[in-house]
Amino acid sequence: MRSLVLSLLSLAVAASLTLAGDNRTTLGDIPRTYSHYLNAEQAALCGASAATGGLASYFYNPASATEVKGIAGQATVRYNAKTRDYLPDGDEYLDASDDGFLFSQFAAVRTSGTFTLGFGYSTPSYRNLELSGKLEDEGEFEKYGGEFNGSLRFFEVIAGMRLGDREQGGLGVTAGIANLTEEARERIADESLESVRVDGFAACYAIGFTFDVTEQVTAGLGYRWGTTIGVEGDYYKQSLSGDSTTQPVTTAGLRYRPTEMLTLYASYVQEGWDKAESSLPAYPAGEDDEPGEDSWWDPFSESISTVAIGGEFLFADGKYGVAAGYSMELGADIDTAIVPESSVGLGGSVRFDDYVGRLAVVREQFVEGSESGQVTNYGVYVSMGYEF
Numbered sequence: 001m002r003s004l005v006l007s008l009l010s011l012a013v014a015a016s017l018t019l020a021g022d023n024r025t026t027l028g029d030i031p032r033t034y035s036h037y038l039n040a041e042q043a044a045l046c047g048a049s050a051a052t053g054g055l056a057s058y059f060y061n062p063a064s065a066t067e068v069k070g071i072a073g074q075a076t077v078r079y080n081a082k083t084r085d086y087l088p089d090g091d092e093y094l095d096a097s098d099d100g101f102l103f104s105q106f107a108a109v110r111t112s113g114t115f116t117l118g119f120g121y122s123t124p125s126y127r128n129l130e131l132s133g134k135l136e137d138e139g140e141f142e143k144y145g146g147e148f149n150g151s152l153r154f155f156e157v158i159a160g161m162r163l164g165d166r167e168q169g170g171l172g173v174t175a176g177i178a179n180l181t182e183e184a185r186e187r188i189a190d191e192s193l194e195s196v197r198v199d200g201f202a203a204c205y206a207i208g209f210t211f212d213v214t215e216q217v218t219a220g221l222g223y224r225w226g227t228t229i230g231v232e233g234d235y236y237k238q239s240l241s242g243d244s245t246t247q248p249v250t251t252a253g254l255r256y257r258p259t260e261m262l263t264l265y266a267s268y269v270q271e272g273w274d275k276a277e278s279s280l281p282a283y284p285a286g287e288d289d290e291p292g293e294d295s296w297w298d299p300f301s302e303s304i305s306t307v308a309i310g311g312e313f314l315f316a317d318g319k320y321g322v323a324a325g326y327s328m329e330l331g332a333d334i335d336t337a338i339v340p341e342s343s344v345g346l347g348g349s350v351r352f353d354d355y356v357g358r359l360a361v362v363r364e365q366f367v368e369g370s371e372s373g374q375v376t377n378y379g380v381y382v383s384m385g386y387e388f
Helices: 002-011 042-045 061-068
Strands: 069-085 092-097 101-112 114-135 138-164 169-188 192-213 218-224 229-234 239-245 249-259 262-271 302-314 318-331 343-352 357-367 376-387
Touching: 042 302, 042 343, 042 357, 042 376, 061 101, 061 114, 061 169, 061 318, 069 192, 069 229, 114 169, 114 249, 249 318, 249 357, 249 376, 302 343
Parallel strands: none
Antiparallel strands: 069 101, 069 376, 092 114, 101 114, 114 138, 138 169, 169 192, 192 218, 192 229, 218 249, 229 239, 249 262, 262 302, 302 318, 318 343, 343 357, 357 376
């Protein structure tokens, strides 16, 4: 019974990273994707600005921060509302609420001459999941309650400089500390509360390059290394320690400004899931196994790639703006409950003095019939920024 419940909980909170005949049952599968949008600009454009979107895209391409003139900063709060239908085989009845409000990104930089220096905070991966309902055991249903929250956070210094006689190029780097936390609790019937908790820190790095091909066209390229985080914690009343590795991310893109009021973006993002590793050992495979005895990680066979296009149009002398974007995940041997099959975003902006406010709504479409049963995710993002 205990092994069954642990597997059900982990399958649910891990968005069921399950392929036919292959159960992935580790909480460590959770905060590994950088697919969550960090700010309202990215959400409205569905990530099309990931390589060339100015300060808002520094996480993917640090060189984009070198385009700042003077002082600039921005901060974003997001809200996610997911629609999920877990374990639809009739043997369990579970209700789930997922995610909520999150302070997802903050960044501020100052440029002096050709040099740019600043700092940033990003939470690209986050989950707050609550489960309640009944589980079937030998024809009888028992009350069940469980919750999980996990997040991957980056605290970084941003540095860069403009290159060339006409400063057509930009080179940027970030370096800092990544922090991973995961915690799960569950209660079956009237039994005592069980819990899993891990946390850890590690150094993180990213590098990027931009180049103004013409006055209207800018190209960008960024790379974020996978971060191996040493974690320690409690695994169902037993101490544990191990490593958790996030996947490396490569970003490339173009920005085209045919007029001062219109900007078009295109990007390609590749997440190296075949390089990721779990932070927790597998749950026991049988009643007699001890926690962590069957410790393994089954790597995904390939990376996940996403392409996106989007654009922003300003009017009323640039005071107001509207933006839209579309992204599509390219085929990969992975249950795409973890990455949307496609996304559509809409947004608007208002500028007053040196400040700009942004609001965006994004709809992410997942594969119907995936193990998690997740179909859609609606996200609302609000950003405030300044540049002076």
